[in-house]
Amino acid sequence: MNLAREAIELLGQVARILWFEGTKHGMRDREWMALRFLFRANRFSRTPSALASYVGTTRGTASFIIGELERLGYVERTRSSKDKRSVMLSVTQQGKKFLARDPVNGLVDAFAVLDDDSKLRFRDTLRQVLDQADAAEQRHHTDICKRCIFLREDRTASENKSTVEFTCRLFRAPIAEAEIELLCTSFEHHRQ
Numbered sequence: 047m048n049l050a051r052e053a054i055e056l057l058g059q060v061a062r063i064l065w066f067e068g069t070k071h072g073m074r075d076r077e078w079m080a081l082r083f084l085f086r087a088n089r090f091s092r093t094p095s096a097l098a099s100y101v102g103t104t105r106g107t108a109s110f111i112i113g114e115l116e117r118l119g120y121v122e123r124t125r126s127s128k129d130k131r132s133v134m135l136s137v138t139q140q141g142k143k144f145l146a147r148d149p150v151n152g153l154v155d156a157f158a159v160l161d162d163d164s165k166l167r168f169r170d171t172l173r174q175v176l177d178q179a180d181a182a183e184q185r186h187h188t189d190i191c192k193r194c195i196f197l198r199e200d201r202t203a204s205e206n207k208s209t210v211e212f213t214c215r216l217f218r219a220p221i222a223e224a225e226i227e228l229l230c231t232s233f234e235h236h237r238q
């Protein structure tokens with residue numbers, strides 16, 4: 047038995063839960079993927095072009111998906127006060143509530159019953175596989191800021207407290223502690 051092939055075959059069947067024909071609760075699979083992503087993405091990635099790159103589609107198709115999500119009241123766009131051409135997307139309260147009906151929630155529940163060690167091993171294995179595939183294909187997958195090569199961490203310690211500040215060396219911008227767990231399409235992992 048080839049264990050690697052068997053694992054990938056099973057992963058393919060799991061993917062069928064993510065990718066489906068037609069709609070579920072009124073939305074297509076790509077619209078669900080976009081809503082899920084925008085909820086978890088950092089401020090640099092909540093843009094139409096980052097969304098297109100994450101979903102793996104053209105800017106035109108991403109724009110159609112955003113239009114649908116706006117029409118349903120799940121996403122809103124704001125224009126930057128500095129650059130009127132720059133658009134930031136955010137999930138509305140209604141959109142956050144609607145995520146309770148996400149078709150992948152059944153899958154999340156199935157993983158949730160595993161013990162913490164199994165969950166960590168599964169997550170880390172998927173990351174390792176993605177990192178290796180990235181290296182082989184010269185690309186970058188989307189991942190959390192905390193793991194990114196561009197994240198700088200500055201610690202300062204005074205008499206009775208220590209503080210930590212994060213900066214993104216790519217965007218030259220401060221990163222709040224709460225943001226380091228968010229997804230970024232410009233993520234780059236540490237290569238060996």
Ligand code: SF4
Nearest residue numbers: 191194196197214230
């Ligand atoms: S440090 Fe990396 S993941 Fe974080 S915002 Fe910058 S490019 Fe994105």
